[in-house]
Amino acid sequence: MLTNAARRSIANPASLPRVGSFADIVKAGWTYDEARAHIRARRWQQIGRAIVCHNAEPTRDDLRRAALVVLGPRALLTSFTALSEWGLDGWEREPVHVLVPRGARVRRPDGLRLRVHYTDRWDAATMNTGRRLHRPAHAAVLAAASFQSPRPACGVLAAVVQQRLVRPRELVDVVRDATRIRHRAALLAAAYDVEQGAHALGEIDLGKLCRSAGLPAPVRQAVRATADGRRRYVDAEWTRDDGRRVVVEVDGALHLVPKRWWDDQLRQNELVLKDDLVLRYPTVVLRHEKPIVISQLSRALLLPADVPALPAA
Numbered sequence: 001m002l003t004n005a006a007r008r009s010i011a012n013p014a015s016l017p018r019v020g021s022f023a024d025i026v027k028a029g030w031t032y033d034e035a036r037a038h039i040r041a042r043r044w045q046q047i048g049r050a051i052v053c054h055n056a057e058p059t060r061d062d063l064r065r066a067a068l069v070v071l072g073p074r075a076l077l078t079s080f081t082a083l084s085e086w087g088l089d090g091w092e093r094e095p096v097h098v099l100v101p102r103g104a105r106v107r108r109p110d111g112l113r114l115r116v117h118y119t120d121r122w123d124a125a126t127m128n129t130g131r132r133l134h135r136p137a138h139a140a141v142l143a144a145a146s147f148q149s150p151r152p153a154c155g156v157l158a159a160v161v162q163q164r165l166v167r168p169r170e171l172v173d174v175v176r177d178a179t180r181i182r183h184r185a186a187l188l189a190a191a192y193d194v195e196q197g198a199h200a201l202g203e204i205d206l207g208k209l210c211r212s213a214g215l216p217a218p219v220r221q222a223v224r225a226t227a228d229g230r231r232r233y234v235d236a237e238w239t240r241d242d243g244r245r246v247v248v249e250v251d252g253a254l255h256l257v258p259k260r261w262w263d264d265q266l267r268q269n270e271l272v273l274k275d276d277l278v279l280r281y282p283t284v285v286l287r288h289e290k291p292i293v294i295s296q297l298s299r300a301l302l303l304p305a306d307v308p309a310l311p312a313a
Helices: 004-011 022-027 032-040 060-071 079-086 136-144 150-162 168-177 184-195 201-213 258-273 283-288 290-300
Strands: 045-047 050-052 096-101 114-119 219-225 231-239 245-251 277-282
Touching: 022 032, 022 050, 045 060, 050 060, 060 096, 079 096, 079 136, 096 136, 136 150, 136 168, 150 168, 150 184, 150 201, 168 184, 184 201, 201 231, 201 245, 201 283, 201 290, 245 283, 245 290, 277 283, 277 290, 283 290
Parallel strands: 096 114, 245 277
Antiparallel strands: 045 050, 219 231, 231 245
């Protein structure tokens, strides 16, 4: 028999948590025995210590809430999971990433894929306790350090700034303070590139290429006004000793979309009409044809080029 409080919960489903602990269920007006009866009847589901108050396939959000119940109050979402909760698009991962203090006991119930991260620094400066989330900059650095290769790691840092989750200076500070993370040197260089205006991974690649070749650093995201008064941004630019500007535009896959491609051509025309020297590079060329890029960019900047030019077809 249901209690009066339980009947009120049925009439007002908002009073019953979608996912919670037994204590949460009791607080909503159910007894422990009633909750167990629903689980036995398969109207509800149990994942470790977490109760999912429906019998459908648990959603992504259900599993995230269940992870916090299973691991207790000294746990919060971090890495890719926290970034998803903060609103980052394009970097979702299936396991639930959680942060716990080092030495914490971790339960791993069936039906819940966990990726557990341990920390010696459990303080309010790095977390949002109200939402039980690692703050975006710290979560991004932890996510970046989980990659085997530094390139996608740098891509995460660019993404959180590009999508306005983190300020560039905050990102630099967090990477600089993380003295024992994987790819730290590459991540710190990428964070400085982002702070200087690099908005995408291809632009970070360009900055790395310039440093490795001893070329001068470009001005990032320089503002240009078109003939109709609109503000446009170029990925990178240099001003030569003779006063002529050299512009490099980095084209990712998005630039192949017809409307974007047409806009790129029209913007390039505006630059050429102002006597700018414009070089365009797909991201795949920046990664795999570096000698050609170095040679062309050196000649455009009127610098000695140790690399031979691309032979004529």
